[in-house]
Amino acid sequence: MEKNLAALSAQNDSLLDMPAPAASAASPLRSWLSVVSVAIGAFAFVTTEFLPVGLLPQIASDLGVSPGTAGLMVTTPGIIAAISAPGLMLGAGRIDRRFILLALSILLLTSNLVSAFAPSFGVMLLGRALLGAALGGFWTLALATAGRLVRQEHAAKATAMILSGVTFATVIGVPLGTFISGLYSWRASFIATGALAAAALAAQAFLLPALPSKAAIRFSDLRALLSRATARKSLLMVALVFGAHFSSYTYVTPFLAENNFSLSAITSVLLGFGFVGFVANLAISTAVTRHLQASLFAMVTILLAALATLPLVHASPAAVAVMVLAWGVAFGAIPLCLSIWLQLSSPDLPEAGSALFVSIVQVAIALGSFTGGVVVDAVGISATLWLGGLLALTSLAVIASFGMGNKKLAEILAK
Incomplete structure (x- = not known):
């Protein structure tokens, strides 16, 4: 085990010691196309999950709720996903993972259609709950099977490609949803994401190979992973980082609107946020396994600086835009860093590790x-940025507690 972990730390692309039967049975091109199909699914899921961020004022006004209450559209799927991530995997047994991914994509499509035609906020939350039920299982399987779709030495690149769906969603998905809402209505935005979910379903049905489970995940696997002190501390770190981001990002559109940004300007800022995040994801993927801790520490530091600075420069649109872009750089790289960190924490229990990672992320989002x-309803939007900054500062302390500059981080994380 220690020998394998040392290799993981030394090699940029080798992450998981797990079989890849699908990759060996398919051509390299088809293997990578199967990864692309999952990345399209990630794009559809993330676009759907965070679409309300760009539509919060319109939906709140149309359905007769406050902006703070409308934030439940992000909270609800997060809570459900936190339960479904380990729950689905415990109940899935040895069912072919391809069938489960297809079923989850169908549920995603259903969620979008329910949300698009919701006559009340209660029905909207029902649609968002359906999203949460699919979301947890999708991310658990997507992250755990990335290395099975291609050759083992390309596992890191496959993971980065799937996670690029997150940044593509912020580059194109959320801003496009805001743009469509401006042209037509917020309901049209959900119809558009429904079409995206249908495209993801078709791509996966055509391109995904069979993904038989080698062993059913058991509750004892989750318990064994949680018994490791470094794994528990790693999950705490994940919760703090994602909590820092989403306590603030959920309300970035009202913050920009409050500071005299027009709808077109908000769309442009969100587009820039996603674009720089996409670039950051690509840039860091080549070095993240060699300099994982330093990369994560640097990105969270940028996140902290952006969140702490935004309330201070709110009177300057140019300064606000620059800080939001810096925020985009940080969060574009953070999911990949944290995903690989958790993979290194559980090389012997990849699906259990992915399930707990996804569950903690969704708890943090919720x-x-x-x-x-x-905080927004009680104090104001700027205050929630300070809250995010405090959580980011705390997460930096946890990252540093692993020992900065340690060249054998992989061995430490697997203890």
């Missing part, structure tokens, strides 16, 4: 957006 909503 609690972050909910707490941010409470």
Whole structure:
């Protein structure tokens, strides 16, 4: 085990010691196309999950709720996904993972259609709950199977490609949803994401190979992983970082609107946020396994600086735009860093590790957006940026507690 972990730390692309039967049975091109199909699914899921961020004022006004209450559209799927991530994997047994991914894509499509035609906020939350039920299982499987779709030495690149769906969603998905809402209505935006979900379903049905499970995940696997002190501390770090981001990002559109940004300007800023995040994801993917801790520490530091500075420069549109772009750089790289960190924490239990990672991320999204909503309604939007900054500062302390500059981080994380 220690020998394998040392190799993981030394090689940029080798992440998981797991079989890749699908990759060996398919041509290299088809293997990479199967990764692309999952990346399209990631794009569809993330676009759907965070579409309300760009539409919050319109939906709140149309359905008769406050902006803070409207934030439940982000909180609800997060709570459900936190339960479904480990729950689905425990119940899936040894069912072919391809069939599960297809079923989850169908559920995503259903969620979008329910949301698009919701006559009330309660029905909207039902649609968002359906999203949460699919979301947890999708990310657990997407991250755990990335290395099975291609050759083992390309596992890191496959993971980065799938996670690029996150940044593509912020580059194109969320801003495009805001743009469509401006042209037509927020309902048209959900119809558009429904079409995107249908495209992801078709791509996966055609391109994904069979993904038989080698062993069913058991509750004892989750318990074994949580018994490791470094794994628990790693999950705490993940919760703090994602909580820092989503306690603030959920309300970035109202913040920009409050500071005299027009709808077109908000769309442009969100587009820039996603674009720089996409570039950051690509840039860091080549070095992240060699300099994982330093990369993560640097990105969270940038996140902290952006969140702490935004309330201070709110009177300057140019300064606000620059800080939001810096925020985009940080969060564009953070999911890949944290995903690989958790993979290194559980090389012997990849699906259990992915399930707990996704569950903690969704808890952080739910609690972050909910707490941010409470702060927004009680104090104001700027205050939730300070809250995010405090959580980011705390997460830096946890990252540093692993010992900065340690060249054998992989061995430490697997203890």
